[in-house]
Amino acid sequence: MIFVLAVLEGEGWLEKGEFLTVLFGLIAKVAPLWLEITGPRARLMRGWPGTQVLQMAPLTPSAVVFVSLALAVLTFDGLMETFWWQALIGQNPLEPVGRSAVMVQNTVGLVAVWVTTLGLILGAILLGRRVGGGFATGPVMLSFLAIAAGYHAAHYLVMLLTAGQYTIAALNDPLFTGESWLGLPPFYVSFGFLTDPRMMPLIYAAQFAAILGAHLLAVVLGLKLAGQSRRAVAHLPLTVLMVGYTVLGLWLLSTARSG
Amino acid sequence: MTKTTLLHPTRRGLLMAGGAGLLTAALPGHVGAQAAPIKIGFQLHRTGIGASYGRWYERTAQAALKAINDGGGIAGRPVEILFEDDATDPKRGSEVVDKLTQSDGCDVVMGTLFSHVVIGSAPRAAELKVPYLVCSEGYHVASGMLNRWTLQPGITDVRSQIQAMAPWIAANLGKKVTMVFPDFAFGHDHRDFFTAKMAEMGGEVIAQIAIPPTETSFTRYFPQIPAETEVLYHVMVGPAVLTFVKELGEFYGTGAKPQIFGFIDSLEAVDTATPGLEFLEGTHFWEAHNRVKPADAGEHEAAYRAAVGVDDNGASVSDAADVSTYSHMFSTWETLFFLKQAMEASGYSGPTDRQKLVEAMEAISDLPYGVERPQGAKVFNGKTHQVFGTQNISQVQGGKLVRVHQTTMEDGAYADAVDYTTMSF
Numbered sequence: 001m002i003f004v005l006a007v008l009e010g011e012g013w014l015e016k017g018e019f020l021t022v023l024f025g026l027i028a029k030v031a032p033l034w035l036e037i038t039g040p041r042a043r044l045m046r047g048w049p050g051t052q053v054l055q056m057a058p059l060t061p062s063a064v065v066f067v068s069l070a071l072a073v074l075t076f077d078g079l080m081e082t083f084w085w086q087a088l089i090g091q092n093p094l095e096p097v098g099r100s101a102v103m104v105q106n107t108v109g110l111v112a113v114w115v116t117t118l119g120l121i122l123g124a125i126l127l128g129r130r131v132g133g134g135f136a137t138g139p140v141m142l143s144f145l146a147i148a149a150g151y152h153a154a155h156y157l158v159m160l161l162t163a164g165q166y167t168i169a170a171l172n173d174p175l176f177t178g179e180s181w182l183g184l185p186p187f188y189v190s191f192g193f194l195t196d197p198r199m200m201p202l203i204y205a206a207q208f209a210a211i212l213g214a215h216l217l218a219v220v221l222g223l224k225l226a227g228q229s230r231r232a233v234a235h236l237p238l239t240v241l242m243v244g245y246t247v248l249g250l251w252l253l254s255t256a257r258s259g
Numbered sequence: 260m261t262k263t264t265l266l267h268p269t270r271r272g273l274l275m276a277g278g279a280g281l282l283t284a285a286l287p288g289h290v291g292a293q294a295a296p297i298k299i300g301f302q303l304h305r306t307g308i309g310a311s312y313g314r315w316y317e318r319t320a321q322a323a324l325k326a327i328n329d330g331g332g333i334a335g336r337p338v339e340i341l342f343e344d345d346a347t348d349p350k351r352g353s354e355v356v357d358k359l360t361q362s363d364g365c366d367v368v369m370g371t372l373f374s375h376v377v378i379g380s381a382p383r384a385a386e387l388k389v390p391y392l393v394c395s396e397g398y399h400v401a402s403g404m405l406n407r408w409t410l411q412p413g414i415t416d417v418r419s420q421i422q423a424m425a426p427w428i429a430a431n432l433g434k435k436v437t438m439v440f441p442d443f444a445f446g447h448d449h450r451d452f453f454t455a456k457m458a459e460m461g462g463e464v465i466a467q468i469a470i471p472p473t474e475t476s477f478t479r480y481f482p483q484i485p486a487e488t489e490v491l492y493h494v495m496v497g498p499a500v501l502t503f504v505k506e507l508g509e510f511y512g513t514g515a516k517p518q519i520f521g522f523i524d525s526l527e528a529v530d531t532a533t534p535g536l537e538f539l540e541g542t543h544f545w546e547a548h549n550r551v552k553p554a555d556a557g558e559h560e561a562a563y564r565a566a567v568g569v570d571d572n573g574a575s576v577s578d579a580a581d582v583s584t585y586s587h588m589f590s591t592w593e594t595l596f597f598l599k600q601a602m603e604a605s606g607y608s609g610p611t612d613r614q615k616l617v618e619a620m621e622a623i624s625d626l627p628y629g630v631e632r633p634q635g636a637k638v639f640n641g642k643t644h645q646v647f648g649t650q651n652i653s654q655v656q657g658g659k660l661v662r663v664h665q666t667t668m669e670d671g672a673y674a675d676a677v678d679y680t681t682m683s684f
Binding site for chain 2: 083086093095096099101187189192193195197256
């Protein structure tokens, strides 16, 4: 479908209508390296993470909603595996009935998390604006791109390390003929590190660093993007929200989960 | 001038990429067009709660497939396996049976482990009249709950496993048993079958402690263990197992403790030498297939381990920390060889012979030890569609599981609850 629409709608469609392109295009703005393309020339740029974010135009209302959805999806993807959520929807985490049977509950949960996320963010921004001025939604919302990037890195790190091996194996021998297109020797997909007491703390530390780093970056960006406030206390609502969100992210990574 | 990068492709670029994709997609058909292979659909738990089992099921099945094809295939025909993820989801499982049978044209479907997926998929297999060979251990096959098209020829069922443990426990560990089990069907099977068999052996289950499945700490349950307990029988499963064992160790400390017996299901794919599991030293476990190669292992054990890529400790040859699901995965290997035997006996030529194939399976009885059955000799009961075999009891010695006893076929026998051969197809 993406291919057909791209042919029908032309070059601009992917950037506007294909959600993964939009999502990763936004997240990539946090990267310390980027390409600047002007005419036939491409320049490789580098700068502190978030440098590009500060140069971006304010997010449009639909982009604000989209970024909040990106955050909510990650939060709920973690949340739905927790024993806490399973108990809430009356599931036995040791005897799960499968995804199909909980599709309604999980869809309702996802929408609820989305609405809550959007509501809390907009609420905090509004409160900041009321208290001290500044805090235009479009610019401030840009700071949440850092959180989206950090959450992605933390949430999908283990998947990258596990499913990534299948991807390499498939690329090495895509037709199952025993060939080695990447020149790799035959190898077994290996998950031993998941039970290795030396590896798991390292993985958790990396996830911890990604989430904490993302939130710190978001706070710095928030300070720069919030505009002139008359009172420093205007930053309090958003800061409280950020701290709460950090705690939630770390809890999701460390609590008992199934699946 | 138009920008042309990966994110800003031109129409011509997209069309060319698409064309190249179509060409690539056409390749496998051309490469594999030499002979009409037998196609086996494998319902795989690649994602979901069963994923750690699924990964080893796939690896073992691939190894068996290679062994079968290297030996000339089935009745001279090459064999293919089509793996399809069911997400350990019964509804998806039923759809996978459908897809493998109808769209992919598989001759049979096999490989399912988790009971709820088996129970969710078996009715569809019967509707499609396709042989469905499960590797699940569940008693649902032999209990008569399923149908003529569903068989379990590669692994014994949990009822047989549980009751086969009781005679040795009563004779060697003690007669007064306290059971600790998760409070749902899996735990209830253990409670019911073991309690009954223990009574038969002159023993007694003096306490049954059911633990809610969402529990993540167990300390408050341990005071319920009666002081006169001689044997503590535990079958905790799930992410909290390590906590359970650790807290049990803290509860007893270095003082007197009962003998402890568990099922390896608690620790499949987990290294018994993991820090925190020291308390298991000296305790006993049921194993279907000994993870650590016994000194007196059968002559085919080494070849089986080499084929699957597993070392003498039951871990991957490429990663000593990657412990296999050794007590379950042999079932895929043995099921494939059972299928080969039945297909060759029935002169199977294609999907129109499926009924004949099931009848040929039902006629199989004696399954001697050999490279086809690395876990051990078995007897298939055509009436109950269930295979019977021997079990092992191992003791943790120096952090490793060492076999101390092997049960007999009789220890695991029970009266037939169903005769599927009287049912219509």
